[in-house]
Amino acid sequence: MSALVFEARWNRIQRSREQGYEELGDFLGRFASLGPLVRCGLVRKREEWSEFQRYHGYVPTEAGEKFLLYIPDKELVLVRPGKSAPLFLELKNDPAPNAHFKETYAEPTKAQFAAMEEMRVNAGRDSWRAKRADLLRQHLLRGYMDIRAFTKRTGAGEGGLLREGLAKPRVDRVSDQHLNIELTAEGTTFLTPLDDHDLLLVNPGMELPLFNRLDPDKAEYWCGLP
Incomplete structure (x- = not known):
């Protein structure tokens, strides 16, 4: 089952790239923290764990939807076309860039x-x-x-x-x-x-x-x- 989920997710990423979207992990970089996105109020911890969830269970907030598209059935978060630069600038407003942040600390809400x-x-x-x-x-x-x-x-x-x-x-x-x-x-x-x-x-x-x-x-x- 996990192989099927991975394949469906990968195919959706490929199609989305052709349409100008960018997968959130690709945008942030391999080892980047979600901390700035969270502190800027653009993503929040979801209510429950999901077996195949990504991004440590974080999903876009209403404010984040301006920049991000969440696809629940594929557990994908994509940066919308033309929003990479605005999102990059938005993250410069991180109110506490040096604060401790561990993606696994926050519990489902x-x-x-x-x-x-x-x-x-x-x-x-x-x-x-x-x-x-x-x-x-x-x-x-x-x-x-x-x-x-x-x-x-x-x-x-x-x-x-x-x-x-x-x-x-x-x-x-x-x-x-x-x-x-x-x-x-x-x-x-x-x-x-x-x-x-x-x-x-x-x-x-x-x-x-x-x-x-x-x-x-x-x-x-x-x-x-x-």
Whole structure:
């Protein structure tokens, strides 16, 4: 079966090249990292593993579709005709080019979407809670991660953010519907606050760098992988 999948994929790559497309791996280069694509919000981790997936389970976001075409049945991501140069320039906007990034670190996002759906169901007719769930979904699709999912996986949470100077207590919290911390300038490298909806999100591709910042001993294994 794998040979058939490989042959079908290869044939599609060949046809696509004739049409002006470029396979993403060819565009990036043999040993290039997906990190810049992730941090620029152009690809995100898919919800579930697939037996024949490529690109370590990353697929284009809505923003990435401007440059990339995803073909699910062939597990291919192609750079659209005429978009190689614009994509190259877009990747120059990488917000953290020196950040640790390991393609295999991020997990499939099904559990995060399931938690979001539960939030949406539990919101009922509460418009604020419904909007909160909808905003979380929008950001998950863009590659962000809820801080609660990060804490569940790593054990590092708001205490670590405060201790390491990435956040400080909010002294003027308006209501329980607002965050009770505010980020410092350094904290915004790793996180994005949606203050009015009590959401704190890990920026795309910054899960491992944040883990390393908060608990370097535990993150050392992942950061040391080739």
